[in-house]
Amino acid sequence: MEGTSQGGQAARAPAMTDVARLAGVSHQTVSRVLNGHPNVREQTRLRVRAAIEELGYRPNRAARTLVTGRSQLLGVVAPNSTLFGPASLLAAFELAAGAAGFSVSVRRVRVLDQPSIAAAVEHHRDQRVAGIVVIAPTASANEALAGVPAEVPVVTVDGDPERSAALVTVDQEAGAYAATRHLLAAGHRTVWHVSGPSDWLDAAGRVRGWQRALEEAGAEVPPVTPADWSAAAGHRAGQMLARMPEVTAVFAANDHLALGVLRALNERGRPVPAEVSVVGFDDVPEAAYFTPPLTTVRPDFDQVATETLNLLLKRITGGESGPVRRILTPVLVERESVTAPPR
Amino acid sequence: MEGTSQGGQAARAPAMTDVARLAGVSHQTVSRVLNGHPNVREQTRLRVRAAIEELGYRPNRAARTLVTGRSQLLGVVAPNSTLFGPASLLAAFELAAGAAGFSVSVRRVRVLDQPSIAAAVEHHRDQRVAGIVVIAPTASANEALAGVPAEVPVVTVDGDPERSAALVTVDQEAGAYAATRHLLAAGHRTVWHVSGPSDWLDAAGRVRGWQRALEEAGAEVPPVTPADWSAAAGHRAGQMLARMPEVTAVFAANDHLALGVLRALNERGRPVPAEVSVVGFDDVPEAAYFTPPLTTVRPDFDQVATETLNLLLKRITGGESGPVRRILTPVLVERESVTAPPR
DNA sequence: GGTCCGAAGGTGAGCGCTAACATAGCCCAC
DNA sequence: GTGGGCTATGTTAGCGCTCACCTTCGGACC
Numbered sequence: 001m002e003g004t005s006q007g008g009q010a011a012r013a014p015a016m017t018d019v020a021r022l023a024g025v026s027h028q029t030v031s032r033v034l035n036g037h038p039n040v041r042e043q044t045r046l047r048v049r050a051a052i053e054e055l056g057y058r059p060n061r062a063a064r065t066l067v068t069g070r071s072q073l074l075g076v077v078a079p080n081s082t083l084f085g086p087a088s089l090l091a092a093f094e095l096a097a098g099a100a101g102f103s104v105s106v107r108r109v110r111v112l113d114q115p116s117i118a119a120a121v122e123h124h125r126d127q128r129v130a131g132i133v134v135i136a137p138t139a140s141a142n143e144a145l146a147g148v149p150a151e152v153p154v155v156t157v158d159g160d161p162e163r164s165a166a167l168v169t170v171d172q173e174a175g176a177y178a179a180t181r182h183l184l185a186a187g188h189r190t191v192w193h194v195s196g197p198s199d200w201l202d203a204a205g206r207v208r209g210w211q212r213a214l215e216e217a218g219a220e221v222p223p224v225t226p227a228d229w230s231a232a233a234g235h236r237a238g239q240m241l242a243r244m245p246e247v248t249a250v251f252a253a254n255d256h257l258a259l260g261v262l263r264a265l266n267e268r269g270r271p272v273p274a275e276v277s278v279v280g281f282d283d284v285p286e287a288a289y290f291t292p293p294l295t296t297v298r299p300d301f302d303q304v305a306t307e308t309l310n311l312l313l314k315r316i317t318g319g320e321s322g323p324v325r326r327i328l329t330p331v332l333v334e335r336e337s338v339t340a341p342p343r
Numbered sequence: 344m345e346g347t348s349q350g351g352q353a354a355r356a357p358a359m360t361d362v363a364r365l366a367g368v369s370h371q372t373v374s375r376v377l378n379g380h381p382n383v384r385e386q387t388r389l390r391v392r393a394a395i396e397e398l399g400y401r402p403n404r405a406a407r408t409l410v411t412g413r414s415q416l417l418g419v420v421a422p423n424s425t426l427f428g429p430a431s432l433l434a435a436f437e438l439a440a441g442a443a444g445f446s447v448s449v450r451r452v453r454v455l456d457q458p459s460i461a462a463a464v465e466h467h468r469d470q471r472v473a474g475i476v477v478i479a480p481t482a483s484a485n486e487a488l489a490g491v492p493a494e495v496p497v498v499t500v501d502g503d504p505e506r507s508a509a510l511v512t513v514d515q516e517a518g519a520y521a522a523t524r525h526l527l528a529a530g531h532r533t534v535w536h537v538s539g540p541s542d543w544l545d546a547a548g549r550v551r552g553w554q555r556a557l558e559e560a561g562a563e564v565p566p567v568t569p570a571d572w573s574a575a576a577g578h579r580a581g582q583m584l585a586r587m588p589e590v591t592a593v594f595a596a597n598d599h600l601a602l603g604v605l606r607a608l609n610e611r612g613r614p615v616p617a618e619v620s621v622v623g624f625d626d627v628p629e630a631a632y633f634t635p636p637l638t639t640v641r642p643d644f645d646q647v648a649t650e651t652l653n654l655l656l657k658r659i660t661g662g663e664s665g666p667v668r669r670i671l672t673p674v675l676v677e678r679e680s681v682t683a684p685p686r
Numbered sequence: 687g688g689t690c691c692g693a694a695g696g697t698g699a700g701c702g703c704t705a706a707c708a709t710a711g712c713c714c715a716c
Numbered sequence: 717g718t719g720g721g722c723t724a725t726g727t728t729a730g731c732g733c734t735c736a737c738c739t740t741c742g743g744a745c746c
Contacts, residue, residue, distance in 0.1 A: 058465075058468070058469050059469070060409070060471070061469055061470050061471065062405050062406075062408035062409040062414065062470075062471055063405075063409050065405035065408075066403070066405040066406050066409050071405065073448070073470075080434055080437075080438050081434070082427065082430045082431045082434055084425065087425045087430045087434075088425045091423055091424070091425055091430075091451060094423075094449050094450070094451045095423050095451045095453065098450055098451060098466075103448045103450065103466070103470060104448065104449055104450075105416070105446045105447065105448050105449075106437050106447055106448075106449055107437070107441055107446065107447075108434060108437045108438045108441060110438065122401075123441075123446070125401075126401050126402070126404060127404055127416075127446060128403070128404070128405055230628060231628060231629040231631070231632040232628075232631070232632070234632070235632055256628070256629050256632075259629050259632050259633075260629075260632045262632075262634070263632040263633075263634060263636075266634055285573060285574060285575075285599070286574040286599055286602050286603075286629075288574070288575070289574040289575070289577070289578055289602050289603045289605075289606040290602075290606075291605070291606060291609055291634045293606075
């Protein structure tokens, strides 16, 4: 055992110069190979690749970020919830971004108010993220976006079409309209609505669609039953509605609310759909196994995620910056919770 | 308008030297203030702070990462699912990490096999993350962890207690044991089990707990009904069980399976709990509104998240590296889906 | 009054990479 | 055969920070 240098050192990870030395080229050529530049001879490229392999070299992203001012990181600002919509959206986005070679840094905000969102966005900017996605389902969250400099690529999901420069969202109004029409078409004179939290844009859109459908049909517009997104709130709302004999059709702003409504109706001996028809929104995977299986409205969250990523990448690279919006229409999924009203 | 320098430039973001110049100190002193070093006069500190404020200076994390070799980023490897457990865990972890001043980079893996997990871990290492959390609910996912060098702080969640160096998990076996005991205590002669996917450690643990409870009670151990985690699979399993008159008690490996079972029993005219009692696992927020409200087992995902963060931070800073494990015991939540068997 | 010490702050190098420019070699046209 | 324009590669200068080391200065102590 000779006392060579390989002994005690903490074996610093190999850097570009190490690869260069082994391959007998300059570090710049290594950089060119790594970044797929043209003007590198095939033979050289192979030599560099081999050296990279041999040393187990991995480029240091921090160094690259420092010099370019841009990281391969995408920032996401998301509400601290496990609601099905945001959760599936996030998972799909993370998967798609990963496939596109980006990492996703998620910042959760406890409340969706202006300062919290702004702070989360600033945090991402500190990290030199390449772009930011803001899941901004409330009006106040959208206000926070006004303060972001235009050179930062931002895409809003579930945001305010009136405000955001780039936006991907589900057409809540169309979904609610379809749900309400469906109930009306089954013969109900009107449809009651259990809504989501009033400061959520999604909830507001669903109220609008419901109301428009009723008005167009010349049906009475009953008062909205306010709730949050939980089954518990749906249950409370359902207990009210179950007491009123004239209620024969309910459109709940999401499936969990609908579940609570279903439960309350069941408890009060009002069978669904025989006496009361119910429609939800979201099509959570369990909706088909509710009692009865729930007719609901399905947004395509995967598509929202991929559209969001595409839009963001376009802004990052192309610098396209017009007020683009992608609004995806959800589809009605018919199951067994809707039928004609009792005669 | 004098032709001064403030005109056309793209206004490079202020760096440490800019702050230093304005405050009349060296860049090093600015660094000391930023990092809370001692040996800075209060007056100087204030001057620097003011300069930072005035310029709107924000430190460049990439530069810091480059020189220190460590970022303020935590990497998470998570399965591509919207299952309630992982989703709540992730949300809680992101929130807690954010509060501790860390960003969280999430890498989703489509399948939980060895190469996928290994690739995701490597990806995080490329980013020089300070630590990594691996949500590794399958045996093969755990194998991938063997290849990770010991100097990288890694904490496993839902991993294999036999393998992982640092681990936080829920005591699946204890939860399943409690659920099964509860059914037995209600008077059932035995309990049938609808299990999760067999390669999931969680599922295996629940099978063990169920089996142990039966064996200890001297009850017959019926064959496991295999399923995945979905309500659809629960429904299929339930259709089998509903046909067998001797089935009076079912323990489902999670609440969504239980929902499917409930639905199947209902369809076959076997009322729950009058004829068949059912217990779930997870306590999803909707479980209280199933028909009937579901008795289930509740793990504390928030606590799993905070324990995971604490453990990870301890490894990052302290370098503590023994095979620490935190195993949290879930609690049984009694509702209305369990009663004595029909006589 | 000299010595030592610690507090407060400065200086210079370098982390690993990319961008911009410089250079060498080659082929082709005239 | 010489200039021009390629292509392939090297050289140099930072990006914005932290680390290791150095300097200065004001006392405490004998």
